[in-house]
Amino acid sequence: MWIQRRIVLEARPRGFHLVTDEIERAVPELRELELGIATIFMQHTSASLTLNENASPDVRRDFAAWFDRAVPDGADYFVHRLEGPDDMPAHLKTSLTDSSLVLPVADGRLALGTWQGIYLCEHRDHGGARRVVVTAFGERRD
Amino acid sequence: MWIQRRIVLEARPRGFHLVTDEIERAVPELRELELGIATIFMQHTSASLTLNENASPDVRRDFAAWFDRAVPDGADYFVHRLEGPDDMPAHLKTSLTDSSLVLPVADGRLALGTWQGIYLCEHRDHGGARRVVVTAFGERRD
């Protein structure tokens, strides 16, 4: 059994955003999988995905604080500056996190740990809507 | 052919630990796959996985040295401090490495390069046992 679905995640401000529910709702067919894999793929180079703590908003705020220090906007050693001071850092932050997540599916659900949630990492000041492709496959439930 | 197995990796001290053999032993059915994929998924947000050099313990020591400098315990720009000075760095180090590994399987074995090993990255001082889900699938050997 194969599922492939293209999702558009609405524009969000720069930062780290919890989107687990939004993605699960967009792929209700996951419920039909007894056992399988789901992959979530971001079709952009200045926004990305990662798995992390799904409870405290402070964690997502601290993610932004760390990444903005580690890859500073408009650093003087960047040559690629035409698209603004947040563009080259956005590319690097994308490669430091993930363009695709690969998640086990069991009993019709993503087999995430208790505290794991899916983050949309928006690295641009004005990134706009983001396109994601979810591909899932496995054995169908009876 | 589908295999899904939940493994508990025993508690280890903070640092980077080679667990290739332990994972292979826990999934003996991999030997039945002629050709396929194995995914290894960490169900936590303060421990992670990565592939790296399987020989010198110095490499794993230097991993700890670099990550502890890049994401310092108790940095003053972190707001999320309730769970201790190693907690927020643990979340960030998890997203800088991997929550899931995706490995080719060929002739009943993980098709790793000669020097590649699976690291369990324990980012907490007292992380406890860690749950991992291995999902493998592919074509069965004759």
Place this chain on the structure above:
Amino acid sequence: MWIQRRIVLEARPRGFHLVTDEIERAVPELRELELGIATIFMQHTSASLTLNENASPDVRRDFAAWFDRAVPDGADYFVHRLEGPDDMPAHLKTSLTDSSLVLPVADGRLALGTWQGIYLCEHRDHGGARRVVVTAFGERRD
């Protein structure tokens, strides 16, 4: 339908190199997949893969600039120095990027975004040729 192919990418200088076309040409059978997944796996611990901007060479130059600052050659806190000042940084840069990429396939093509390309990240001064395993699977086109 399953495809598994071992590719050798020729030796390249240290830096970030666009290899999308080279990989697609090496796996022409992708055209036969209606819907599926392709995984690209690097069998080394001092070279890696990532997805990023496929247009401006400046982006790839700035990747090198940032990574060389973030993980400096011959840093005095590294113990593992026997294989040269670029060796330990190469291992770390490998884990900060990806050893495997997981890409959706649709209508016989990798379903990349408009600006996404596959980077070979060569972290050694003299890394030599690099071995990659492409594994793809899915539903065959009629």
